[in-house]
Amino acid sequence: MLGGDPLLSGDIDLAVVLIVLLKVVVVFALLLVATMFMIWWERKIIGDLQNRIGPNTAGPFGLFQTFADGVKFFFKEDLLPDRAQRRVFILAPLLTVVPAFLLFCIVPFGGDFANGANGTVELFGHETYLQLADPPVGILFALAMSSVAVYGVMLAGWSSGSKYPLLGSVRASAQMVSYEAALGLSVCAVVLTTGTLSTHGMVVHQAGDGWGSFIPNWNLLAAGIVPFVVFLIASQAELNRPPFDLVEAEQELVGGYHTEYSSIRFALFFVAEFMNSVTMGAIIVTLFLGGPAGPAPWGPGWLWGVGWFLLKLLVFLFVFVWIRGTLPRVRYDQLMDLGWKVLIPISLGWLLVLATFHVARDQHWNGVVVALVGAAIGLTFFGLLRFAIATSKARRLEGVVD
């Protein structure tokens, strides 16, 4: 039922239940700590990028800044606007935080994948994976959770009973729904390459050696760079991070969907956002960079797995902040154009190319002919798409269509 984890395949006794509980507690604590340090990391690096110092007072290097902020939020007055829909207003932050937590349970964060090992770890005499759950539908679960996360944003804006939050939440939900398609399509490319939906299966598939037996067999190379780039861009939009943070554009919307929130409820939105950043980085690492897979020269392999995972994750978390610090915010029409007219056609086209090559390899078709025909069809569709977009733009300029 819970998939490939060998822990749950045999008889389930008290020890197994306790191990699962232990994993839940550890993952929960790790995610909370990671989120706390993500907030610090983001503020510190953005400070460096902008030639400021950033948080430096609370603890060494300002490490406890987030902790201090959290305590402050707890002691602030919890305001409930008069016109708010009380129940929905209280429910909305929870609907944002819960999917953020659930999203992380499919991420494999450690395990021994070196030299053909399949990532199992011995824990109190039971074999298990270093991941909370490994459902057969793995990555679909992640997509489902990120689409459920729209509710929190949407209901927060609506239930506030004021116009700027409503505008912010309408923008946010339109953006998240639009970019989910591109996100899903680039995940499709990965699923096609690895032939499995399970996140653990994906890591195992990427663990072997690739070309020349020193280049890793990562999906970044196996599925092509296109799905990775599309996923990276779409994930930033899905997370509502800059340059796609129109959701909380201060100049236009006061604060966005959480304008009316204060105290711990606001903190929940804030925490969920950073938690989602961490999780999205972890999912990118799992999908495209082999997750915890990596060489283990000496010592326990599972520890190397955790190390590789953290290293790769840290690189992405830095890239996220770097993107934020570098790019200006896009306009709303640019955002929608990018999502619908660029990312979705590209990822769909790439998916078709990958599928064609898989079929061609299975059927032993002539590679050159397949490539030429594929290129011709691709160029035709690209031309048609450009033509359609140009026509609609010309019509809009003429005022035929409003």
Next chain:
Amino acid sequence: MFGLLVAQNIAFYVIAALIVFGALRVVTCKNLVHAALWLVLVLAGVAGQYILLAAEFVAVTQVLVYLGAIVVLFLFGIMLTRAKTGHDLELDNPTPAKVGAGVIGVLLLGVMGYALWDAWRGQELGDIVVQRTAEVSDSLFSTYLLPFEVISVLLLAALIGAIVLARRD
């Protein structure tokens, strides 16, 4: 196995009660957004039932499509068109419409209940086996290919219809 079945049955009835309660609230609730939220409860409950039946792929698809896309679009439409802030969204149908809807609902329940009862009469289901996604997609793209494609044409027609209705040139 027996203990698992008992637990499964209890979970089934708890979720079923939630679904029925939610469904009743969807039609009795006068606030449009609240009705949509109760609908979310109903659809999530259905996803829960699928998980109990070991159909994980169907459950996740249910969440992705119905919760993640369709109801979100409902809410989106409501917010863009009706949700003027500061106004309560009251809506209600006249009594004849309510009676009609009730009659249709009871008829549908009867027909579908009979169809199910008739189809599975006297059959015993074996052990629940987790349905693998690969099997689902294999049967979808071989045995059920034609219905699958027909449904996609139907969706396309609905899409074009929506654009035609929404665009007043």
